[in-house]
Amino acid sequence: MVPAQATPEGHADPDTGDGTTLPADTAGADGDAHADAAIARLYGEPLLHLPTDLYIPPDALEIFLDAFEGPLDLLLYLIRKQNFNILDIPMAQVTLQYLEYVEQIRKTNLELAAEYLLMAAMLIEIKSRMLLPKRVDTLVEEAEDPRAELVRRLLDYEQIKLAAQQLGALPQLDRDFQRPQLPIEQAPGPILPHVDPHDLQRAWMDVLRRAKLTQHHRIGREELSVREHMSAILRTLQSARFVEFSELFGGQATVPVVVVHFVAMLELAKETLIEITQAEPFAPIYVRLAYSPA
Incomplete structure (x- = not known):
């Protein structure tokens, strides 16, 4: 049984447990004449007479005084x-x-x-x-x-x-504000990432790229002899009367070899051992052995 508090009119507002309560305002909004004479309301309806079986326990009405802490x-x-x-x-x-x-x-x-x-x-x-009367005694100090x-x-x-x-006026947790909470799902064990063949291929290409950046470029010096190329040109011309200029470089693979072969040809022309001829402008250039009278 919940104790009832006193209403502004001085009447008690008991709760009998069967839905019977005293009205807070006896005048209804619709101005019904019976509402003025009602002593209580039962499920919203005005009650003109107290029920004969109404029981109010002795401790149902209490007076609440100011609460003190001691x-x-x-x-x-x-x-x-x-x-x-x-x-x-x-x-x-x-x-x-x-x-x-x-x-x-x-x-x-x-x-x-x-x-x-x-x-x-x-x-x-x-x-x-x-x-109590105070004792007059100058020898004794005044009592406290x-x-x-x-x-x-x-x-x-x-x-x-x-x-x-x-x-108490300061903000307190769970009274004036709430601490934000974010649920985090934790797996029982570490989840390793999935590695597919493409990831492995990209990793391998990255290793090769870094290897090329760190490798050393070495320049070697090739030993070439102009005299040997001069002899090779003379042997080629001895087997043919005329040889086209470009055919003399057909078997040369690298640029240094081609350059040395061309220098050997110029040396032979300088020593008048070969002749370089052309029939007309823009015509093919031919090389032959120089003519020497008997």
């Missing part, structure tokens, strides 16, 4: 509410108000009232000590104010309470 909290509330000077507490008024509150909670919760009764005893003791220890405890409690309120 005797010091209640005592500080009473002092601040009436703007008393905390350094000069009027013990008579504060003690009377404190005892009235303790009497209220003692009727409903004796276990909770025990802690407050201890503070009430302390207040009564302080009040009685203040009522009986309220000093209570004032110190109240000031410390108020300072801690304000600090707690400031800390």
